Amino acid sequence: MPTNLPPQALAKWEEYTRAKTPEEKLKKLEEFYALMPKHKGTEKMEKFIRRRMAELREQIEKRKSAKRGKRPSLMVEKRGAAQLVLVGFTNSGRSTVLSSLTNARVEISPNPFSTIRPVEGMMEFRGTQIQVVEAPPLVPGGVGGTTGIAMALASNADVLGLVVNALERPIDQLKELAKMLRERGIVFGKPEGYVRIKRSKAAPAIIVTNKGRILDGTEDDVKRILSSYGIKRAWVEIEGRVTLEDVEEAVFGEKKYKPFLVFVTRSDLDDKPLGLIERALKDKAVAVLGVPFKKLDKDWLGKKILDALGLIRVFTKAVKEKEPAERAVILPRGSTTLDLAGVIHESLKEGFRYAKIWSKRLPYSPMKVGPDFVLDDCDIVEIHARG
Ligand SMILES: Nc1nc2c(ncn2[C@@H]2O[C@H](COP(=O)(O)OP(=O)(O)O)[C@@H](O)[C@H]2O)c(=O)[nH]1
Ligand SMILES: [Mg+2]
16 A cells, blocks of 8 residues: 555455445445545545545445436436536526526526536537536535535536636636546546556456556556555556556546536626636636627537537438438547448448548538548538449
8 A cells, every 4th residue: 555554454455355345345445444544645545535435325326226216316318419517516607507508498596506406408509419417516525415416417428517606716616626526536628648447357467558658657666556455467558648646546446537618607797717717728628618608609619519529510411312411410530431321321331332522621522432531520421322
């Protein structure tokens, strides 16, 4: 263990690593947590343990409510091209943002905690929709209740929308949001690197595949950290730039990186914070937006979100039709005409002969292309197939 632990605590840790059910794991972890020393040097570990305990509690809660036949009311089934979850403290203006982006009927109210259940709406833009979900409020320092629900929603989201109030130290709100999310393994922004730990009896030992760089240590340090947590057999994958802290965090579950937007509400009353936040986060956030929106260009925002997720819209056109479909097919960036054919129908893929593409990026349209042609956002595609 990286921090010197008393033998009773170490024994509990051993029991934890052997525990099978979430209930058993939680019990052992709680006992371990009670026994571990708490000081500056153990802060990180404390944080990991709390996160793991919260995850286990959530897992147990979910299983219980499933058994009772109760639909887990916390999750919102995904619809549209992507799901954007709005998180923030109470009264931050989440409902206001939701109602400006979508036509959802929402209750906007100065009463704190007016939104307990998640509320959803659809943001329409060219060819597709993005689902916008208002999470119930986060409570600073909170764990369960509405905070737990909001965290579960954030964890499942494709994109996070951080909603902060310009009148109430918005930068501190952002820092607190980042801290709370990170404790749950959710990091907003792009990762500099990845650590993946797959524990497996099939692994002969701790095998590290390093395709990146460990900034403050060596592969031996990685092995040492893992074995100090009782891990003997595992595949470890490192990509990009990582630290030993990332390795230690990965022992407690993979981190989830989410693209994010920032909504600074009450910018009509004070627009200084918006400028500050824009400058601080312009390379990290998908967008930083002042609320109320001066002029909201949903096509621009929708495209930015799709870009951040590596998604493109493709408009198909039937050979006999004059106009392409109004609804786009959503594909991962890098998809080819043949991939598109497969998404539409297996027979189109099997009988694929060629496709015609209309796009401003091409020297002329339509252009006749083969199966390996890489599509781009807003291409119009007509597929010609045999049979
Ligand atoms: N002037 C102004 N008031 C706002 C803004 N955003 C929210 N409010 C007000 O703040 C209160 C709480 O907003 P609401 O959207 O319900 O917050 P929620 O609890 O995060 O959903 C309401 O009275 C809103 O009218 C804004 O950008 N400007
Ligand atoms: Mg609300």
